[in-house]
Amino acid sequence: MRGLFRSIWFEPAAPDVPARSWRDRLLVLVLVAVAIVEGTVRHNVPYRAIWLPVVVGMMLTLLWRRSRPLPMITLAFGGSAAATVLLGGAQSNIAVEGAVLLLPYALYRWGSGRAIVLGSVVVVAGPGIGIVAADLRGADAAAGLFVLVSTVALGAAFRYRARAKVRELDQIKLVERERLARDLHDTVAHHVSAIAIRAQAGLATAESTSGAAGDALRLIETEAARTLTEMRSIVRALRRDRPDDDENCFPTPGLADLQRLAGLAGSGPAVAVEIGDGIGDLPATVGTALYRMAQEAVTNAMRHARNATRVEVRIDADETVVRLRVRDDGDPGRAFVTGSPGYGLIGMAERAVLLGGTCEAGPDPGRGWTVTAVLPREGAAR
Template identity: 30%
Template sequence: MSPGSRGSSSPDDELRLPRPPGFLRRFWGRHPVFADILTALICLTFSLVPATSFTDRIDDAVGVGRLWATTAPIVMVVVVLGCASLLVRRRYPTLVFVGAVAVALAYLLAPAPTGGPMLGIAAYTLAVHRSARACLIGVAVAFGTIAALVAGLAFTGMIGPMIAWNALVGEGLSALIGALIGTNVGNRHRYVAALIDRSRQLVVERDQQARLAAASERDRIARELHDIVAHSLTVMVALAEGVAASSDIDRARPGATAIASTGREALSDMRATLGILREDDAAPLAPLARDTTADTVDSARAAGFDATLTISGDRPELSSAVQLAISRIVQEGVTNAMRHARGAERIDVRVGYRPHAVEVDIVDDGEPVASSTTSPSGYGLRGLRERVVLAGGAVTAGPGSARGWRVHAVIPLEQENHDR
């Protein structure tokens, strides 16, 4: 596939960059000082040569020669200074345009119609290096000034009609052509500059979005790993303590089997969670959202707790986010009860499916240790709240009405019903 085809995945094709300039334009762009010097020399040549060719063609009988001998140095100095100002045309385009108008007015002192490209180059410079609006105003003011002065000199008989028409038509056309070309080139330069600036902003925004996405993904992985590792290790520790306390090998064998089973499930969940870190396209982008509520209660029961699970209402079809939230809520609540509730013997888990929401309650009968379960530096209840908020719900945790600790969460189902 060719580099310029639609299927190319190069950055230049994705950004749709404008066509690169040709050799001459690249040369002028890389050597602006040389370009300005050459422009000033060409303008000086085409401006001074006509002005110095009147000596053999003037009529001494009417005193034109004597008058030109007086005004010629003034015209030459104005033309030289005006052309020299082109060397700074990129930095001071307005000053250069004013100098070009002065050169056009100086040509009125010549004994015959003459002119030069100075006003056209200045109009081009004003449009490219300032703005099209500034160029339009400048050309209008310049033409008005030239027209007023020409009308006054022609009315008093100081200049002939040919000089007057040459000043109006010649300088007007030169300024108009320079303004049109400069407006086209200047607008293109400004458009390309705007595109480049916008592309830089998009790159910055893309990097910011990537960093935010990476931070969010790290938080999500941390929550998943905490839920998996904390619950599994808590169950395994409780089972291991039971096995160690038993001297009967036959009675200890089920506990050891449960430890191995819990470890295998934890490894499976960790592989699914960490799969997103692989570059393989076949890796899952999110942990498997299976219903582990019953497994969590069974593991607490195997660890020696009187754990119960009560489900009420008709279970609707749930999205993966809501199902995962329910499973993790139960897992975190049961894990906290097993780890932190001193003297807890009973853990009641209730999941109620309502028409518009799912309610989850985890209640134990132990003595809670608030500093352990609500520590701002841990991932327990903080990660649980973040998970429920992402699902559009709310969660509360605190001491129960009589004894123990209660975790209560409500997850709305409006989005689920709308999707179906």
């Protein structure tokens, strides 16, 4: 119980409180006019010269009901209760009833937790004093309290709904950030790694092999051009300048592009790609995920597997699942074995989970490193 009270007490005020507008001024003006007309025409209003200023003052508090709900509800309800006790009996008034509805709603809709707790005391005490002082019948008192409670519940419901929308939006932003991080890593980072590998190979063989530096520079130029192309595609996808071209503005390689991975080898270990039968009708999402995971696994092998001579990429499928296996015969780097998973391994696991599958990576007994992914054939996203 104490934990619940603390959570309510420290609840922050609702964000994006609407600013006071001409509609608020018009509402107050109309209610003040109604209060003046009703207070002037009715003959059973005692102490008319006191009641009218009190009612008008209550109406003016509506202008600050969102920005300062607790002070306004204290002034309005406290002033009304004091006038009721001092002048003898509550006076029914259309304008007062409107304020009684709008002020508690604003408190529960936009107020902080502390304001809601303290304001609730005022909301309960004010009408309670009025009921006792006016000696209202049970049915009338119950009806009034029902309307008041309904207004409070409505304000709390709209507050909860707004918070749920904010949480949903935050979750969408988080998912989009994770997706962007994966795509950036799998596209730009992959090409940058390839450029680094080409440069290292060119430096290592430049003195002993004629033309090695030129070959390395040409391959680096190719990878750099691909990097720029995919960067532009990513930027177009993020800007969404032309929604009708969304399907063409983001790079979506598939299984048909797997053979390109063999060109990454250069002077490093040979990359062999083998694709089994029965995968021609895989959904594009599954094909793209398999390509990205294979791409990351091959890049990791080129960068981290010491003394490797061969990297094997194989994809098989049956009626329900499709399997990816990437294995090298090198010695895994110490950091790659004992360190925390890098962003590439995390991205591969996330891609598999999003499609309802699994991805595992680890050293083989004795020598080598293997990445294994199993995805549902239909690629049903969770």
